[in-house]
Amino acid sequence: MLRLTRLKVCLFVNLLSLADFAPTDSAAWLAMCNRKIKPGNDSSYAIFHCNVPQGGHMLFSDIRSWASIHSKGMFGVSIVCEIGGRVSLPWPFKANNLVSLEVRFCALDDFLSEMTYSNITQIPDYLRNLVISDVSIHVGVRDLHDTVQNIENITRDADCGQLTLHRMVFRNIHFNRKTTESELDVHLYGHNSTDESDFVAADSLVHHCSYNNLTSLDESGSRSMGKYHLRLLTETSMFPRLEEYILRNNNFSHVPHKLQTWTHNFPNLRVLDLSENELVAFEFDLVTVAQGLFNTKYRLIDLRKNKIGSVSIEGAMNLQRIGDIIVDLRENPLYCNCRLADFRRYLQEMYEKYQDEHTRQLLSDIKCSLPFNLRNSSVLDSSLDQFFNC
Template sequence: MSTQSFQLLIVALVTQTTNAYSNSSSPLGWSNMCQSASNDSNVVISCHVGVDDTWDLNHFRNWSAILDNGTRVSLEVICEPGASVCLPWPYRARHLDTLKVKDCINRCYFSDFNRPEVLEIPDSLRVFEGYGVTEQFNVMDMLSVDLKSLSPTLECGPLFLEVFIYRNTKTDLIFPEGFMPKGNDEITDDFVQTARDVNKLNHVCNYENMKVYDVSQRQDSSSASIYATFINSRYPKLTMLNFSSTEIQTFPSILLTWKGLKLEKLQVLDLSHNNMSRFDLRGGPQSYDAPIKVINLTYNSIETIAEAEIASFLSPVAQVVDVRA
């Protein structure tokens, strides 16, 4: 075969492969578990993942990389019991606008932490909703992450989100054989130190478009985790903040420093169905145009209200504070 003929053959093969991607309504390997629908430049791909299926965001990346400019894709993934997906943080993929995941085991959370080329993919995600997701963390992968040197991309994740819902999720730690896990007290100490390390990061995560932040129905939240979430982040358009049913035992006072956290638009703070017995709504002198309307403290362990707590109602924090049992 001549050199020219060989080159023509390569061009033909590349063209056929490209056309296979562009003409397919879903990524290669997804046809048996996904259906797609399109309307103008909007594409919706709905997947039902079984225990024997392989659903990998990298397959979507290969497919979406050659879509026409202006195309927006919504991915909706539902897993059967025991089924898993590979969904690496921070969910970067071209043209990905909406990502909804339900009842899946995510086995690839850390897989992009050592792939800088992935972090060059444009950030386009606008809506993320996760329900009943189990984050399967390999302990050795976690220990390999140097939190103090995290890039803003990994620390902040999708910055253009309007809606972030991560409800009823849990963490499954995978220990290597022979590894002795720490006691609860040591794990708590490590978490507090992690929160302090996050506080020392030089960058600030500015979520300019986010309106809904919902991490309710989780069993691993605490005042320390809330502190770590907000101390280096800004949410200037946030209207709904939900930490209900997260077993919080103390009122997260950091959420009352509205001006410093850029939460001036917050209207509803939901802390219902937790284990708080005391609260203090005095966050210091406030000056903002749209004070919070509702603080929901219903179904906590509030049996009596101290004089100082009554006095905190007088501060201009909220129009309604609901403490009903």
């Protein structure tokens, strides 16, 4: 969801209006806000905490107009909506000196209204922190069609978003639409194929984006995530400093292909969170990273609260070979028998290697679910040795 590429526009679809981009000296939004000072590492900046009341409507264009005239330094805006509150929020949320934007519990309008505005490129990237959480975005198929027809006019700024981001959260996004994912695929791609070989080649995408400052990306609860989202994300973008990627509760029944090899696609990633999904197998093909890149802490694959019953011999041996990845399989229906023996040996190696209390507790809390006589027993319990011998 970080990019609005020509095939990812199915994630953001509402062209209810094309608001005038020309700045106006409007400060109406300030009536809904309180100003506070947020201390920062380098310098402090003002942050406006705004509440949109029931039936209220806030315009991001007002914030941008105010910033173009009155802002003399960095500032942030945090918006919370009461039930029925709306915000007109056109991507990519550009305003002079706006370094932090957080929007929660709102209905969002005009999300695509500035996708082809060349004027938007006149405002530099400022955003460092972006949080869009628990919102609904209204979708119209006809508007989506109009956007696709003008795909060549989408600017790099609109395609990539703001490259200055350090942290980005798109959590629990809901789409108000009257069409299905398969219908959108047909509408966008002109066919109903599920074969990725039919996918438009990545080099046909005009804009390539490098998020050199981004360290944390959260797309949890994005159950409407586009079919080709992760493929586009990795083939047309670079994330050299991304340390944390959270995809919790996205209804995944399989590990997306581009995440199966995440040590290649995200070379600096330390935490991959796929917890609270519907995964039934450990589907990773991991590679060893350059020696010395990770010399202080392990990397974590968080698979808590899935439906994984076992880990293959190949998967366990691969984890042993790499040696610095911990797999968190707590609250999974693990069947403790000889087929889990190699994974158990891997856990034992990790337990000996990392001796801090937190890590050892995590490993000890990976428990058997079956057979019933071993339920809630730690996989590492030495008294269970007989059950893992074939």
